[in-house]
Amino acid sequence: MGTGTRQQTAESVRTPTRAAVRIAGLVKTYPASGRRRHGPGLNLLRGAPRTTDVPGAAGVRACDGVTLDVREGEIFGLLGPNGAGKSTVVRQLTGLMRPDSGTVEVLGHDLVRHPERAARILAYLGQESAALDELTVALAAETTGRLRGLDASAARRERDDVLDELGLTALAGRPLRKLSGGQRRLACVASALVGERPLLVLDEPTTGMDPVARRAVWSALERRRAERGATVVLVTHNVMEAETVLDRVAVLDRGRVIACDTPGGLKAMVGGDVRLDLVWRDRAPLDVPQVAALAAHATVSGRRWTLRLAPEEARAAVDAVTAGRAFAALDDFSLATPSLEDVYLALGGSGEGLVKV
Amino acid sequence: MSTVASAQAQAAQAGRNGTGERAQSGDEPKRGGPAAPAATADAADAATAAATVAPAPLAPRARLWPALAAVYRAQLSRARVARIPLLFVATFQSLGIMVLMRGVVDGGAESRAVVAGSAVLVVAFVALNLLAQYFGRLRAGGGLDHYATLPVPAAAVVLGAAGAYASFTVPGVLVTAVAGGVLYQLPLSGLWVLVAVVPLAGAALAGLGAALGLLAPKPEIATLCGQLGMSAALLLGVLPGGHLPQPVGLLRDLLPSTYGVEALARGFQTRPDWGHAALDLGVCAAVGVVSLALATWAYRRAAVR
Ligand SMILES: Nc1ncnc2c1ncn2[C@@H]1O[C@H](COP(=O)(O)OP(=O)(O)OP(=O)(O)O)[C@@H](O)[C@H]1O
Ligand SMILES: [Mg+2]
Numbered sequence: 001m002g003t004g005t006r007q008q009t010a011e012s013v014r015t016p017t018r019a020a021v022r023i024a025g026l027v028k029t030y031p032a033s034g035r036r037r038h039g040p041g042l043n044l045l046r047g048a049p050r051t052t053d054v055p056g057a058a059g060v061r062a063c064d065g066v067t068l069d070v071r072e073g074e075i076f077g078l079l080g081p082n083g084a085g086k087s088t089v090v091r092q093l094t095g096l097m098r099p100d101s102g103t104v105e106v107l108g109h110d111l112v113r114h115p116e117r118a119a120r121i122l123a124y125l126g127q128e129s130a131a132l133d134e135l136t137v138a139l140a141a142e143t144t145g146r147l148r149g150l151d152a153s154a155a156r157r158e159r160d161d162v163l164d165e166l167g168l169t170a171l172a173g174r175p176l177r178k179l180s181g182g183q184r185r186l187a188c189v190a191s192a193l194v195g196e197r198p199l200l201v202l203d204e205p206t207t208g209m210d211p212v213a214r215r216a217v218w219s220a221l222e223r224r225r226a227e228r229g230a231t232v233v234l235v236t237h238n239v240m241e242a243e244t245v246l247d248r249v250a251v252l253d254r255g256r257v258i259a260c261d262t263p264g265g266l267k268a269m270v271g272g273d274v275r276l277d278l279v280w281r282d283r284a285p286l287d288v289p290q291v292a293a294l295a296a297h298a299t300v301s302g303r304r305w306t307l308r309l310a311p312e313e314a315r316a317a318v319d320a321v322t323a324g325r326a327f328a329a330l331d332d333f334s335l336a337t338p339s340l341e342d343v344y345l346a347l348g349g350s351g352e353g354l355v356k357v
Numbered sequence: 358m359s360t361v362a363s364a365q366a367q368a369a370q371a372g373r374n375g376t377g378e379r380a381q382s383g384d385e386p387k388r389g390g391p392a393a394p395a396a397t398a399d400a401a402d403a404a405t406a407a408a409t410v411a412p413a414p415l416a417p418r419a420r421l422w423p424a425l426a427a428v429y430r431a432q433l434s435r436a437r438v439a440r441i442p443l444l445f446v447a448t449f450q451s452l453g454i455m456v457l458m459r460g461v462v463d464g465g466a467e468s469r470a471v472v473a474g475s476a477v478l479v480v481a482f483v484a485l486n487l488l489a490q491y492f493g494r495l496r497a498g499g500g501l502d503h504y505a506t507l508p509v510p511a512a513a514v515v516l517g518a519a520g521a522y523a524s525f526t527v528p529g530v531l532v533t534a535v536a537g538g539v540l541y542q543l544p545l546s547g548l549w550v551l552v553a554v555v556p557l558a559g560a561a562l563a564g565l566g567a568a569l570g571l572l573a574p575k576p577e578i579a580t581l582c583g584q585l586g587m588s589a590a591l592l593l594g595v596l597p598g599g600h601l602p603q604p605v606g607l608l609r610d611l612l613p614s615t616y617g618v619e620a621l622a623r624g625f626q627t628r629p630d631w632g633h634a635a636l637d638l639g640v641c642a643a644v645g646v647v648s649l650a651l652a653t654w655a656y657r658r659a660a661v662r
Contacts, residue, residue, distance in 0.1 A: 095506075096506065107412060108411060108412030109412050109415075118506060119507050120415040120416045120417075120418065120508045121415060121416065122506070123506070124502070124506040128498055128499040129503065130495060130499060130500035130503075131500035131503035132503065134435040135431055135434065136434070143427050143428070143430070143431040144503075144507065146424065146427035147424055147427055147504070147507040147508075148419065148508065149416055149418060149419045149420075149508055151423070152423075195416075196416075
């Protein structure tokens with residue numbers, strides 16, 4: 001698979017491979033009466049019951065013993081539904097938030113003890129970006145470069161390079177506030193990339209972007225890894241992003257890492273199972289015995305049934321639903337090899353909140 | 358293909374065990390073949406040990422003045438775009454007050470106080486009120502994270518923003534002072550004192566505004582405090598000090614803008630008492646230093662939560 005070989009070459013450049021990021025036993029509980037930056041409603045809607053998330057209880061344990069190692073030159077992803085604790089992990093990694101317990105080490109620096117060093121070894125793109133809103137795209141990038149310690153001419157040069165790289169040159173003179181959501185996000189990514197850092201920590205960098213912009217971001221990250229050996233830790237909801245650009249993925253659910261592997265390795269965990277999606281025209285013909293048998297294993301959402309089956313079971317199921325009365329009631333069906341979404345389901349996550357493109 | 362992937366996965370597993378507490382090593386024999394994984398773990402340990410002895414070099418910090426200049430420039434451009442209508446509001450407010458008071462005060466010290474108070478009110482409106490709103494919103498929206506993850510001194514962010522807001526008030530103050538001087542027939546020759554009054558009163562009020570915005574638990578409260586501060590500057594600055602009841606007079610003495618107002622009022626005298634004006638400005642400067650230090654402290658406090 002592509003990721004494997006690509007990473008091998010990246011690793012052979014630097015020997016020995018060392019850990020860029022080592023997070024161990026990270027625990028963070030938000031106080032119950034604290035300021036809520038994300039309304040509590042989101043989680044209630046998701047319906048994910050959480051023992052520590054009862055209103056009025058001790059607080060939200062957003063990070064519950066997270067341990068991760070990211071190697072130098074790796075593009076590492078955090079995947080998980082809303083409220084899983086991804087941003088909380090990332091904010092502790094960047095020294096913005098002090099963990100209740102646990103250690104964070106970035107390129108040999110203890111960031112729990114020396115959070116002020118974070119700004120000098122990593123670049124961070126937050127999930128929200130209010131600070132730059134009123135600046136023009138060019139000035140946002142240039143100012144960020146200056147504040148990252150570049151001198152005036154270097155900041156201007158890097159600004160021009162990055163805007164060009166991300167296809168933002170035409171928008172350089174426009175204030176961020178007046179851009180579309182995806183354009184604004186791209187401009188924020190540009191600011192994060194000005195001023196070289198060995199570690200890039202990006203919280204949902206591509207959210208809201210169209211495929212062209214997303215690809216521009218991916219190749220910009222890839223280039224920094226290939227040319228400068230940069231390490232990238234990014235948060236994503238996007239299963240396709242996770243499968244195509246990440247060397248390894250940690251799947252987070254309710255503050256815990258429920259799996260961590262290469263996308264290929266994770267998919268191997270669900271074994272040879274394939275995924276069968278059935279969409280019924282109106283409602284499923286449950287009077288057909290084979291359909292009734294399938295119903296027991298299906299995840300139902302509206303007219304759509306999703307089943308994970310061994311290949312021969314899937315073949316039999318397809319035979320059953322593409323004949324007779326079942327077929328008459330069938331609107332559409334698809335058979336696919338497992339994706340990370342299936343991994344997530346197999347691991348027991350709620351599966352909602354993952355965007356599949 | 359999957360061999361590469363699973364080998365890496367195994368290495369990752371081994372690496373993680375290496376970092377974990379030694380207490381866990383009791384579980385090791387249970388999992389898989391004893392020889393090979395142990396070797397991998399050793400290799401990973403050796404690699405990570407090498408990492409521990411040589412931490413990566415840190416990039417240089419942004420130095421105070423260049424960083425301050427960059428923040429100042431960015432903030433000024435921002436203010437130019439978004440705040441010009443508000444500067445008009447501030448200026449018209451002050452002009453309106455002077456016209457209103459024209460019939461009430463009867464020349465001399467009182468009219469000087471009205472004009473000086475109205476001019477400094479423009480500074481209070483922008484530096485205190487708008488800056489409190491700005492920092493309140495920035496903090497609530499997570500915007501401080503952006504600065505907190507850049508190697509920039511706290512003072513550069515606060516002073517840059519405060520300076521930009523204060524210098525943004527210059528045209529409004531000038532217009533108000535000149536218009537007031539003409540309206541109340543005051544000598545304009547001493548107006549050069551604005552060169553000192555605007556930055557010093559600006560520093561004091563902007564520092565206060567920034568501190569309010571950064572310390573207020575909610576952005577709405579920051580806005581409210583900013584507006585209250587401005588109202589105080591309006592009432593206590595424009596009304597001549599002599600007629601105020603004792604506690605209000607005390608409050609007036611505590612307000613940093615008061616000393617800017619007094620210095621400017623002296624500038625409107627026919628033969629200004631520059632010695633006293635310098636004293637007033639000295640107090641203003643001292644208050645400015647204190648309030649900017651307070652704002653810098655508030656910024657640090659807000660940035661690391
Ligand atoms: N400031 C806060 N105060 C209290 N609880 C918080 C705070 N920030 C986050 N939480 C809670 O902590 C949990 C994890 O939040 P976090 O922001 O890390 O999730 P996330 O994985 O980044 O989600 P998303 O995909 O929506 O960005 C959630 O239950 C959230 O409600
Ligand atoms: Mg998040």
